Amino acid sequence: MTLQDIRTAPLGQVLRPNVWDVVAIILVIGAMVLIVYGGEQTTEPLSELQASPVSLDPANLPLYALRTTMRMLLAIVCSTIFTFVYAAVAAKSRRAEIVLIPLLDILQSVPILGFLTFTVVFFMNLFPGRVLGAELACVFAIFTSQAWNMTFSMYQSIRNVPKDLEEASQSFHLSPWQRFWRLDVPFAMPGLIWNAMMSMSGGWFFVVASEAITVGNTTVTLPGIGSYVALAIENRNLAAIGFALLTMFLVIIAYDQLLFRPIVAWADKFRFEQTASGNVPESWMLDLFRRTRALRALSYPFSAINRAFSNLHVQLPAALRWQADRGAPSRVFDAIWFVVIGASTGYAAWRAYLYLSTNLSPSDVATAFVSGLVTLARVAVLIALATLLWVPIGVWIGLRPKLAERIQPLAQFLAAFPANLAFPVFVVFIVHFHLNANIWLSPLMILGTQWYILFNVIAGASAFPSDLREAASSFHLRGWRWWIKVVLPGIFPYYVTGAITASGGSWNASIVAEVASWGDTHLTAKGLGSYIASATEAGDYPRVVLGIAIMCVLVTLFNRLVWRPLYAFGERRLRLG
Amino acid sequence: MPSASAAFASADAGNILMLDKSSEQALIEMHGVCRSFPKGRGEDLLVLEKVDLTIRAGEIVGLLGRSGSGKSTLLRIIAGLVAPSSGDAKCRGETIISPPNGIAMVFQSFALFPWLTVLQNVELGLEALGVESGERRKRALAAIDLIGLDGFESAFPKELSGGMRQRVGFARALVVHPDLLLMDEPFSALDVLTAETLRTDLVDLWVEGRLPIKSVLMVTHNIEEAVLMCDRILVFSSNPGRVAAEIKVDMPHPRNRLDPAFRQLVDSIYARMTKRPEPKVMPLDGIPGTGVGMVLRHVSSNVLSGLIETLAAPPYDGHADLPVLASQLQFEADEIFHLGESLQLLRFAQLSEGDLTLTEAGRRFANLETDARKKLFAQHLIDHVPVMGLVRRVLDERPSHTAPAARFRNELEDYMSEEDADETLKTIVSWGRYAELFAYDEHSETFSLENPG
Numbered sequence A: 001m002t003l004q005d006i007r008t009a010p011l012g013q014v015l016r017p018n019v020w021d022v023v024a025i026i027l028v029i030g031a032m033v034l035i036v037y038g039g040e041q042t043t044e045p046l047s048e049l050q051a052s053p054v055s056l057d058p059a060n061l062p063l064y065a066l067r068t069t070m071r072m073l074l075a076i077v078c079s080t081i082f083t084f085v086y087a088a089v090a091a092k093s094r095r096a097e098i099v100l101i102p103l104l105d106i107l108q109s110v111p112i113l114g115f116l117t118f119t120v121v122f123f124m125n126l127f128p129g130r131v132l133g134a135e136l137a138c139v140f141a142i143f144t145s146q147a148w149n150m151t152f153s154m155y156q157s158i159r160n161v162p163k164d165l166e167e168a169s170q171s172f173h174l175s176p177w178q179r180f181w182r183l184d185v186p187f188a189m190p191g192l193i194w195n196a197m198m199s200m201s202g203g204w205f206f207v208v209a210s211e212a213i214t215v216g217n218t219t220v221t222l223p224g225i226g227s228y229v230a231l232a233i234e235n236r237n238l239a240a241i242g243f244a245l246l247t248m249f250l251v252i253i254a255y256d257q258l259l260f261r262p263i264v265a266w267a268d269k270f271r272f273e274q275t276a277s278g279n280v281p282e283s284w285m286l287d288l289f290r291r292t293r294a295l296r297a298l299s300y301p302f303s304a305i306n307r308a309f310s311n312l313h314v315q316l317p318a319a320l321r322w323q324a325d326r327g328a329p330s331r332v333f334d335a336i337w338f339v340v341i342g343a344s345t346g347y348a349a350w351r352a353y354l355y356l357s358t359n360l361s362p363s364d365v366a367t368a369f370v371s372g373l374v375t376l377a378r379v380a381v382l383i384a385l386a387t388l389l390w391v392p393i394g395v396w397i398g399l400r401p402k403l404a405e406r407i408q409p410l411a412q413f414l415a416a417f418p419a420n421l422a423f424p425v426f427v428v429f430i431v432h433f434h435l436n437a438n439i440w441l442s443p444l445m446i447l448g449t450q451w452y453i454l455f456n457v458i459a460g461a462s463a464f465p466s467d468l469r470e471a472a473s474s475f476h477l478r479g480w481r482w483w484i485k486v487v488l489p490g491i492f493p494y495y496v497t498g499a500i501t502a503s504g505g506s507w508n509a510s511i512v513a514e515v516a517s518w519g520d521t522h523l524t525a526k527g528l529g530s531y532i533a534s535a536t537e538a539g540d541y542p543r544v545v546l547g548i549a550i551m552c553v554l555v556t557l558f559n560r561l562v563w564r565p566l567y568a569f570g571e572r573r574l575r576l577g
Numbered sequence B: 001m002p003s004a005s006a007a008f009a010s011a012d013a014g015n016i017l018m019l020d021k022s023s024e025q026a027l028i029e030m031h032g033v034c035r036s037f038p039k040g041r042g043e044d045l046l047v048l049e050k051v052d053l054t055i056r057a058g059e060i061v062g063l064l065g066r067s068g069s070g071k072s073t074l075l076r077i078i079a080g081l082v083a084p085s086s087g088d089a090k091c092r093g094e095t096i097i098s099p100p101n102g103i104a105m106v107f108q109s110f111a112l113f114p115w116l117t118v119l120q121n122v123e124l125g126l127e128a129l130g131v132e133s134g135e136r137r138k139r140a141l142a143a144i145d146l147i148g149l150d151g152f153e154s155a156f157p158k159e160l161s162g163g164m165r166q167r168v169g170f171a172r173a174l175v176v177h178p179d180l181l182l183m184d185e186p187f188s189a190l191d192v193l194t195a196e197t198l199r200t201d202l203v204d205l206w207v208e209g210r211l212p213i214k215s216v217l218m219v220t221h222n223i224e225e226a227v228l229m230c231d232r233i234l235v236f237s238s239n240p241g242r243v244a245a246e247i248k249v250d251m252p253h254p255r256n257r258l259d260p261a262f263r264q265l266v267d268s269i270y271a272r273m274t275k276r277p278e279p280k281v282m283p284l285d286g287i288p289g290t291g292v293g294m295v296l297r298h299v300s301s302n303v304l305s306g307l308i309e310t311l312a313a314p315p316y317d318g319h320a321d322l323p324v325l326a327s328q329l330q331f332e333a334d335e336i337f338h339l340g341e342s343l344q345l346l347r348f349a350q351l352s353e354g355d356l357t358l359t360e361a362g363r364r365f366a367n368l369e370t371d372a373r374k375k376l377f378a379q380h381l382i383d384h385v386p387v388m389g390l391v392r393r394v395l396d397e398r399p400s401h402t403a404p405a406a407r408f409r410n411e412l413e414d415y416m417s418e419e420d421a422d423e424t425l426k427t428i429v430s431w432g433r434y435a436e437l438f439a440y441d442e443h444s445e446t447f448s449l450e451n452p453g
């Protein structure tokens, strides 16, 4: 895109700044200052946190918001780097793939918040006495909530690179390195960006939950919106919670407008389709940058560097290099590889068994498992209720394009909004009316994740072919028949996608949703989430491990036995077009 | 900016010098090349059998054959994208193990990078070769100029029409100044007029010596295209693919499609391609149970009855020349072959020497009402298509009168690749439904005898 401009525009004109440059430069410099400032804070010693504790003064909120956002940014950068490496290795090496992909699948269902216990200890030991350790633990928690689905998306894209493009890059002698940057990465870009957006939405929840962590008798409170809210809860300060909600609201809007919309608009050129589509995503921010002359000139060296980078002569390990398809690969190496995998798996299982069996008795397993079933029941009921509520509404909205266009961003925003900020409001309500915590804490689990169902259903209904709708109305299909025969099959694959995300999110949320407090009042609902949460608070590591393991197993089973078959069914039978 | 012809002038000079030197040594030499692909149950599908092929500098060679005969596979072996199972393939005397230098490819699907502009697409091959950026830009612009893409340098492929996209495909291949240009059905994704323009443009550039290449190998299933462009045509037979005939075309360029010599050559190739029926797995003796392994190409029953009607009506009156029929009905040579073969299989017509003749049953079919047609069709299916008889027999014998599709798919896959089995099954379903021999439920993938309600 830029090449042609270089050729046609006379040089002097390129470099003379215009009005837009001033605006854009201020934005860029502002961003840099904020990043540097936020970065400086993290190298402070840990005692600094005690010296200037989080305060409820709303004037501090912008600063806290900045710190929280920085953690998010850092995490998404880490996730992206991880994605590039992990997905590339998994997609290019058959032997690595055998291990990496199932691993990713399981990692996806690990309850991240339960995990926090170990990572905090680990990172604190890595940088003893420094804020950096706690910061990294928090970033790591966000990272683990973001990386997996991005990696999956990239892996799948690389595996599905169109065969002709692959052959073209081979026959034109692109090196594997060039191929990766010129073909694999661009092809994976749209899916990756979409998944990064989803990840960011989920990430806010975790950053808020992991800023104030208590492990055994250590409590770490990192300055940020999450710890601000934690303090507000402790002090029963409802006004402060209101301020925090408002701040978060503004932060997410800014994030969306300043970062993601420009990226989505820019990435439109990577969409793999052969015809120009009329519906091009827009971003005022990107337009602003495209209108600036000097800033664009600044970006030329970047694109040149980018080009030079992708043209580097990088030798990849032989295992990752492409070879003409020449029949079966070596069986001996396969055998050795399988033995290695088997041995390490066996060893890991043995160590886990030893650790757990010395500290736990079978009755512990039974207790945890029963708690797991309780939480499972909760998730199932909540998803069913959310389905009954949002599917009809989503269809109604989706079939009205004008309305859908306005509601869709709202639903996405609600999914991004960290629902845990709103928990206290519910808790106050429950305490005030003396409601049963076992029942009334449950909705918190799905508070933030139900929106995935809504916006996927809206997307499905919007994509519903209008000729099918017209055909249905010309056959006078109405009422429940219309739902069963026409609409539900049409939106089914979309619904399942949304429901998978929602149910995964709810499991995770159970760890913070099944225990809630307001000042000195503590509410607990029986379930695996509260089991893990209370074990964490008590520093009882074996039970934390047990709880996490059982949650992993339940989530994986639920996915394999319910969602996967439903998804496959939807893809096979009901995918339109 | 230097003009295109100037930029290529040096290349041309080089070509001519090299041409003399390399005239003894063939560019590509293949001996006894076989290639098979694994299909289910440990068996292999032999796609190429003992192919010998030589390509020298200064010629356009056409590889003509029906779809599925292994032309693309052969091209990919030369391009170094697929390795032969046995036999040796050499490029300038060296065995091909990876994409050789000096070979560039043009794809049927264009295979352009949608996120790169025309200029960037064209430059890509040069970047891979490590050509320095000034030189790269110069050569890319020259190629774009040559191929008639001037002014489109900064356009993205999705903004271009099909013909323009394929021009980008040509420019991208030409810019690396390859010795051999490989083209895999480069015109078949284009509409008729665009394809013709591009063909003549390319032939003109070739004749004028303005293309920076020495030879072209192009794959096609279009007989006229081969005769129009090539100096030598290799006719490919299918199952397994091998070179059945080699035809030299001595007519000077530009060739005229209406020229009697041109027509005669096209007709004779048609005849040659229909005279040699493919050695199918099925013996034609029709013993129940043996002919099940026949691959049935999916041809809709509507098209079949349409073709029978056309054949029965004037001006054909039951007898037609295939090329004439193909051009009147706007079919590719390949498609008309499939149709003719299906009719022959059902004994509604006879194929020979490029002609299609209705049989007695075919004439009768043309004059019947819908219901009677279905009955006749059903009768012929049972009598002449063993697998249809099999399906019907299994359904009759089973108490439930139902059978899962897997029952037949498994049996088919004993004889053919998975793809072929799929297509055959699809054909069975669609013909069987038309003839009302049985019903089929897509959801449960089961055949049954009950009539669909």
Ligand SMILES: Nc1ncnc2c1ncn2[C@@H]1O[C@H](COP(=O)(O)OP(=O)(O)O)[C@@H](O)[C@H]1O
Residues within 6 Å of the ligand: B037, B038, B047, B065, B066, B067, B068, B069, B070, B071, B072, B073, B074, B417, B419
């Ligand atoms: N990679 C592959 N794996 C399995 N079968 C293949 C593969 N490539 C081609 N074939 C089979 O080889 C046969 C010939 O294919 P192809 O060379 O594409 O024929 P053509 O180009 O003449 O139409 C087809 O039956 C096809 O199914």
Ligand SMILES: [Mg+2]
Residues within 6 Å of the ligand: B068, B071, B072, B073
């Ligand atoms: Mg082909």
